[in-house]
Amino acid sequence: MADLDVAVVGAGFAGIYAVQAFRSAGLTVRAFEAGSGIGGTWFWNCYPGARCDVESKDYSYSFSPELEQDWSWSERYPAQPEVLRYLNHVADRFGLWPDIQLNTRVTAATWDAERSQWTVATDDGRRRTARFLISAVGCLSAYQVPSLPGLETFAGPWYHTSRWPRDGVDFTGQRVGVIGTGSTGIQIAPEIAAVAEHLYVFQRTANFAVPNRNGAIDPEWERGFKADYRSYRKQAQESFLGVPITGTGRPALAEPPASVQRTLMERWQAGGGMPFLGAYTDVLVDRAANEIMAEFMRDRIRETVADPFVAGLLLPRAYPVGAKRLCQSDDYFAMFNRSNVTLVDIRSAPISSVTPSGLGTADSFYELDALVFATGFDAISGALRQIDVRGVGGLPLAEKWAAGPRAYLGVAPAGFPNMFIVTGPGSPSVLSNMVLSIEQHVEWIRDCVLQAASDGYSTVEAKPSAEDAWMAHVTEVAYSTLFPLADSWYVGANIPGKPRVFAPYLGGVGPYRARCDAVAAAGYEGFALG
Numbered sequence: 001m002a003d004l005d006v007a008v009v010g011a012g013f014a015g016i017y018a019v020q021a022f023r024s025a026g027l028t029v030r031a032f033e034a035g036s037g038i039g040g041t042w043f044w045n046c047y048p049g050a051r052c053d054v055e056s057k058d059y060s061y062s063f064s065p066e067l068e069q070d071w072s073w074s075e076r077y078p079a080q081p082e083v084l085r086y087l088n089h090v091a092d093r094f095g096l097w098p099d100i101q102l103n104t105r106v107t108a109a110t111w112d113a114e115r116s117q118w119t120v121a122t123d124d125g126r127r128r129t130a131r132f133l134i135s136a137v138g139c140l141s142a143y144q145v146p147s148l149p150g151l152e153t154f155a156g157p158w159y160h161t162s163r164w165p166r167d168g169v170d171f172t173g174q175r176v177g178v179i180g181t182g183s184t185g186i187q188i189a190p191e192i193a194a195v196a197e198h199l200y201v202f203q204r205t206a207n208f209a210v211p212n213r214n215g216a217i218d219p220e221w222e223r224g225f226k227a228d229y230r231s232y233r234k235q236a237q238e239s240f241l242g243v244p245i246t247g248t249g250r251p252a253l254a255e256p257p258a259s260v261q262r263t264l265m266e267r268w269q270a271g272g273g274m275p276f277l278g279a280y281t282d283v284l285v286d287r288a289a290n291e292i293m294a295e296f297m298r299d300r301i302r303e304t305v306a307d308p309f310v311a312g313l314l315l316p317r318a319y320p321v322g323a324k325r326l327c328q329s330d331d332y333f334a335m336f337n338r339s340n341v342t343l344v345d346i347r348s349a350p351i352s353s354v355t356p357s358g359l360g361t362a363d364s365f366y367e368l369d370a371l372v373f374a375t376g377f378d379a380i381s382g383a384l385r386q387i388d389v390r391g392v393g394g395l396p397l398a399e400k401w402a403a404g405p406r407a408y409l410g411v412a413p414a415g416f417p418n419m420f421i422v423t424g425p426g427s428p429s430v431l432s433n434m435v436l437s438i439e440q441h442v443e444w445i446r447d448c449v450l451q452a453a454s455d456g457y458s459t460v461e462a463k464p465s466a467e468d469a470w471m472a473h474v475t476e477v478a479y480s481t482l483f484p485l486a487d488s489w490y491v492g493a494n495i496p497g498k499p500r501v502f503a504p505y506l507g508g509v510g511p512y513r514a515r516c517d518a519v520a521a522a523g524y525e526g527f528a529l530g
């Protein structure tokens with residue numbers, strides 16, 4: 001008999017909820033977490049400026065109406081410490097701590113066909129057996145530091161934003177370089193600029209950003225909103241992105257240009273990425289419509305940044321707006337008007353080396369006291385590939401995924417019985433409000449496990465044909481949009497040598513949920529039950 005019914009790897013939003021859901025269903029469960037605290041993304045990314053870009057009313061658990069009513073968010077887009085407090089509150093409130101083991105990295109997981117169970121090895125030298133293995137390792141948890149020649153010789157400290165010192169870093173009076181201008185670089189740069197003697201922002205790709213218009217939550221508004229939270233959550237579940245935004249429902253190309261500009265300006269003033277991007281139906285599928293939105297956003301950069309040369313470098317032109325994660329910031333572009341901030345274009349003059357005193361590019365040298373990498377993650381598959389997972393016949397998951405990550409419904413990899421991946425490759429995951437997608441996956445997996453047991457089965461395994469058909473569908477949907485045109489981490493383009501596969505599912509959160517439910521209703525169609 002296995003030690004556990006369910007072994008969970010990771011204790012972020014996904015792992016925490018998995019413990020709660022499986023335990024409430026009467027199963028024995030244990031989550032193994034490499035970090036010294038729970039929270040995942042919100043534990044590790046404690047850099048200054050870190051905050052969510054989906055509103056707190058959406059970016060929170062919905063499984064407990066009482067939790068939903070009792071917890072009050074202070075801001076529209078809460079900062080990292082508040083989200084971390086929330087997750088710790090959830091663990092306290094539901095008494096989850098006894099089933100979460102911190103400071104424990106899962107190093108290997110091996111399917112034992114004879115006993116129909118997994119053997120899970122951890123870096124404390126122990127092995128446990130579990131009937132089911134749930135990966136909750138996170139889409140954005142394997143951080144990525146680019147290999148820069150000479151980095152080891154740099155005399156000052158260097159940091160990756162996703163492994164930020166928990167006591168913080170004081171950059172007062174220092175010359176600091178930030179490498180990377182994606183969501184994180186855009187969040188951290190203004191914070192450093194406020195205290196550093198000088199900030200150098202090293203930019204390879206100019207990115208689009210919309211304002212947050214962040215602010216405190218009005219208690220009156222909160223009371224009114226919470227009165228109908230349940231029906232709001234239902235709308236979110238049925239929506240495209242996991243957030244019930246209201247678009248115009250029209251294509252931008254079918255509307256008079258002045259009217260499009262008015263609509264975009266209204267949404268720009270209101271703030272938030274999803275409502276802005278979702279304004280028109282053709283922006284993510286039609287290049288000309290996309291260019292209207294892109295040019296609107298470039299105009300906002302032109303009118304914000306005083307130096308026309310700097311503004312020119314900041315204009316995003318390398319990809320369609322929305323095809324990379326849309327950044328959100330209230331102060332990033334204005335930051336370039338400060339006299340202590342320099343934008344360095346490393347597209348035209350790439351970084352050549354790091355020396356003890358700074359960083360050299362093809363045409364210049366920058367003296368630095370500290371370096372910050374805001375260079376993101378080996379997304380979606382990276383953290384799972386770091387574990388030696390072996391399925392039927394000892395097949396390593398890394399080998400199965402040699403041509404790109406894949407899983408039936410984005411949740412169950414064929415050849416790996418009784419293994420499920422929360423927000424895995426082929427599910428809406430990073431293209432959605434992730435908390436909602438996490439809840440949907442955890443609940444679906446729980447129901448699948450319970451149903452299999454009550455029908456007398458001990459194994460549940462995706463059929464290769466079902467996985468092939470699902471991944472073909474994922475690819476087909478992706479290639480009917482503009483998304484694959486960008487060299488993004490959605491396709492693995494930020495990791496040298498990673499196969500280019502569009503991993504997230506773009507069919508929409510609501511339709512995806514309906515498909516998962518239909519598979520369950522049909523007796524777990526596409527799965528072999530044994």
Ligand SMILES: Cc1cc2nc3c(=O)[nH]c(=O)nc-3n(C[C@H](O)[C@H](O)[C@H](O)COP(=O)(O)OP(=O)(O)OC[C@H]3O[C@@H](n4cnc5c(N)ncnc54)[C@H](O)[C@@H]3O)c2cc1C
Nearest residue numbers: 010012013014034040041052053054105106137138141434
């Ligand atoms: C800075 C930042 C801001 C974000 N903002 C938003 C947002 O506003 N909205 C949104 O929808 N999404 C956002 N995301 C995405 C975010 O990752 C998800 O929303 C969500 O937090 C993911 O939760 P998770 O539990 O799936 O993964 P994670 O939070 O990444 O947790 C995974 C955990 O697994 C652990 N782990 C990994 N491998 C092992 C192992 N081998 N053994 C043991 N433990 C392991 C890790 O240490 C980590 O704690 C953001 C991401 C980042 C980085």
